[in-house]
Amino acid sequence: MSPGKTASLQLPSFLHGTYRSVQQKVKREGLRCAEQYRKEGAFPSPRQLLEVPLGEVVVVQGVVDIQHERPVWRLYMVSEVLRDVWEALDWEDSSSVRDAYEASFLETAWGALFFTLARMGAVSAERTARRLEAVLRFWDPLECARYLFKKPGAAQTLEELMVDSCGWAMDAWSPELEGPVRARLESAAKRMERATREDCLEAILRQMPRALAAGHDLKHRQVLADPAFQRERLTMLDTPSFERVSGACTSELLEKLYDWDHELGLQ
Amino acid sequence: MNGGPAVVAETTGPTAGGQASGPTVQGYNVPGRNPDSRMPWQLFLGGASHRLIAYMYSVHYPDTRAYYNKEPIAAIIGETSIGRASLLLPDERQLRPDITDITRRVLFEIKPWHEQGLLEGRAEASTYLTALNRTILIGRHFTGGTDFHGEILIRFARGQYIWRLEWRTSEPGVTLYRWTRSQQRLESEAAAYEAGQWTDLSVEELHQYGGWVEKAVQDMISRREKLATVSGAMGLVIDLVGETARVVLWGALMGQLGTSTGARQPPAQGGGQVIPFPTRPAPTAPPAQVPAAASMPLSH
Known part of the structure; x- marks a missing residue:
C-alpha cells in the first residue's frame, strides 16, 4: 500500500463469522435484498460495514474454506446472498437479477473483488473489462487485506491473487507488458473494453495453447491444436456462444475445446 | 474394552459432543467396533471428507470451472x-451435487465406501444429471465423471496413528471414500508411509497414488506455483481443524488406546496436519482395476 494513503477495506458485517453464522446472516440479507428489489427494482446497501484490520485474511473461494468453525471473512459467500435473492424471487429471470445485483455492487470494493473472481455469466471481453476496472478503482483499499484463494493455508496479497485469478486476462490482452500487475491489468482492461470481434478472436487464438495444456484428457489434440481448425470453429459460433469465449478466459476456452473434442469423437 | 464410540458425522458447525443435529445433516453411523475385528476402521467424517476431496479435485483440475460442496443446481x-x-x-x-464440473461437464457424488454409499451415490448422481441436463442451452450435456481418485495422509494432534483418506470413482459419477489408519502407532508420518502398513491397503495402490500426486504436483509446477518442500518430500499441507472431526477422532483414539471411551473434549491444541510424503515414480503398469465398493456387513 502506498505510504500516506488512508484507504481501508470495508466489508459487510454479514460476511464475517463462522461458516454457519455467515450462512444465517447472508440468508437474512438475501431476503432483505429480494424484498427491496421486488418493491423498487434496486438492491439495498449492506446495513453495516466493518473495517478489515490491516493484513487480515479474507476467504475468497469456497473450495479452500475447509475450516468452517473458524470465524473469518467469507467474501465468497456473497454468492449465497444472490442465491437467497433468486430463491425469494422464485428463480424468475435469474440472469437479469444477477446482472442487476452485480451492476449495483461493482460500485463497492467488496463487490468489485467478488464479481471479478466469480466470473458469472458470459466471461466476455466487455464484462471482464468492467470488472477489472472496478477492482482497479478500489486497488488501494483491497491491498489492505490478504486472501485465501487456491490454497487453504497460504494467504496471498492482492497482487498475487490477481495474478492467480486473472493471469489469463493479462496473458491474453497485455502479453507484451511486464512489471506491476496493476499496470498490466489496466492495459488489459482498456483493450478488452474496446475489443472488436476480430480482436477477441486474436486473443482467443493466442490463448488456445494454454487451454490445450490444461485439458490433459482431450482425445483429439492434433486436430484441436490446429489454429485453422480453431478459427473455423470460432467463426461459426453464434453471438451468445462467441460472447462466452470472447474474453479468452482459459476455463471458457477449455470448455469449448471439450465440446469440439466431443463432436470430433462423434464423427 | 468395547470398541470405538458410535459416531455421527456432522457437515457443518461446531457441536459439543460430536453428535449430529438438524434434519439437513447426513449421518453415517459407525457400529461399535469389535476390537478383534479385522474390519478396517471406517469413520465417516461427512463434511470434512467432502471438503478435502473437493479441494483435491480443484488441485487436479486447476483451470476448470467447478462448483463444490452443495451448491444447488439452480444457483449453478x-x-x-x-x-x-x-x-x-x-x-x-x-439438489446439490458434490462436484459439478462445468468445463468438463461431469459430476461426482462423494459417498462412503460401502454398499449403501454406492447405491445412494448412483441414485443421486442419476437424479442430478437428469435435472442438470433438463436446463442445458449451451454446450454438452453432463455425464457422470470418471478417473478421479487419490489419498491424503493425515496426522491429528496428539494422535499416534496416521490416518488415511482414500477415494476412488468406482463407476461414473460415484466417488467412494474411506478412512483407514496405520496399523501401528507411529511417531512420524514418514515412518508410517515407509512402513506402508495400512489396514486394507495394497502396496500397488500406494504406487498408483504416488503417480497421481506426482502428476498433480507437476501440473502445479507448470503453472509456476510454489510448493512446500519438507525434507525432500513434496506435497500439500492443510490444517484440518474440523471441530466435530476433532471431537470424533479424539474420542475414537481414546477408545482405541484403552482409556475411557466417550471422551468428548477436544484436545487443548486441536487440529491436524495433512502430511507431505515422498513422491514415487509413476507406475509403468496400467493402473489396477478400480475396486468395487466393499460391502459392509450389518453386524460384526
Whole structure:
C-alpha cells in the first residue's frame, strides 16, 4: 500500500463469522435484498460495514474454506446472498437479477473483488473489462487485506491473487507488458473494453495453447491444436456462444475445446 | 474394552459432543467396533471428507470451472448461464451435487465406501444429471465423471496413528471414500508411509497414488506455483481443524488406546496436519482395476 494513503477495506458485517453464522446472516440479507428489489427494482446497501484490520485474511473461494468453525471473512459467500435473492424471487429471470445485483455492487470494493473472481455469466471481453476496472478503482483499499484463494493455508496479497485469478486476462490482452500487475491489468482492461470481434478472436487464438495444456484428457489434440481448425470453429459460433469465449478466459476456452473434442469423437 | 464410540458425522458447525443435529445433516453411523475385528476402521467424517476431496479435485483440475460442496443446481445454472434455471422442476432446484464440473461437464457424488454409499451415490448422481441436463442451452450435456481418485495422509494432534483418506470413482459419477489408519502407532508420518502398513491397503495402490500426486504436483509446477518442500518430500499441507472431526477422532483414539471411551473434549491444541510424503515414480503398469465398493456387513 502506498505510504500516506488512508484507504481501508470495508466489508459487510454479514460476511464475517463462522461458516454457519455467515450462512444465517447472508440468508437474512438475501431476503432483505429480494424484498427491496421486488418493491423498487434496486438492491439495498449492506446495513453495516466493518473495517478489515490491516493484513487480515479474507476467504475468497469456497473450495479452500475447509475450516468452517473458524470465524473469518467469507467474501465468497456473497454468492449465497444472490442465491437467497433468486430463491425469494422464485428463480424468475435469474440472469437479469444477477446482472442487476452485480451492476449495483461493482460500485463497492467488496463487490468489485467478488464479481471479478466469480466470473458469472458470459466471461466476455466487455464484462471482464468492467470488472477489472472496478477492482482497479478500489486497488488501494483491497491491498489492505490478504486472501485465501487456491490454497487453504497460504494467504496471498492482492497482487498475487490477481495474478492467480486473472493471469489469463493479462496473458491474453497485455502479453507484451511486464512489471506491476496493476499496470498490466489496466492495459488489459482498456483493450478488452474496446475489443472488436476480430480482436477477441486474436486473443482467443493466442490463448488456445494454454487451454490445450490444461485439458490433459482431450482425445483429439492434433486436430484441436490446429489454429485453422480453431478459427473455423470460432467463426461459426453464434453471438451468445462467441460472447462466452470472447474474453479468452482459459476455463471458457477449455470448455469449448471439450465440446469440439466431443463432436470430433462423434464423427 | 468395547470398541470405538458410535459416531455421527456432522457437515457443518461446531457441536459439543460430536453428535449430529438438524434434519439437513447426513449421518453415517459407525457400529461399535469389535476390537478383534479385522474390519478396517471406517469413520465417516461427512463434511470434512467432502471438503478435502473437493479441494483435491480443484488441485487436479486447476483451470476448470467447478462448483463444490452443495451448491444447488439452480444457483449453478443461474451463475454460469449454461442453461435456464427456470426449466428445473421445483423440487430439483435445491439438489446439490458434490462436484459439478462445468468445463468438463461431469459430476461426482462423494459417498462412503460401502454398499449403501454406492447405491445412494448412483441414485443421486442419476437424479442430478437428469435435472442438470433438463436446463442445458449451451454446450454438452453432463455425464457422470470418471478417473478421479487419490489419498491424503493425515496426522491429528496428539494422535499416534496416521490416518488415511482414500477415494476412488468406482463407476461414473460415484466417488467412494474411506478412512483407514496405520496399523501401528507411529511417531512420524514418514515412518508410517515407509512402513506402508495400512489396514486394507495394497502396496500397488500406494504406487498408483504416488503417480497421481506426482502428476498433480507437476501440473502445479507448470503453472509456476510454489510448493512446500519438507525434507525432500513434496506435497500439500492443510490444517484440518474440523471441530466435530476433532471431537470424533479424539474420542475414537481414546477408545482405541484403552482409556475411557466417550471422551468428548477436544484436545487443548486441536487440529491436524495433512502430511507431505515422498513422491514415487509413476507406475509403468496400467493402473489396477478400480475396486468395487466393499460391502459392509450389518453386524460384526
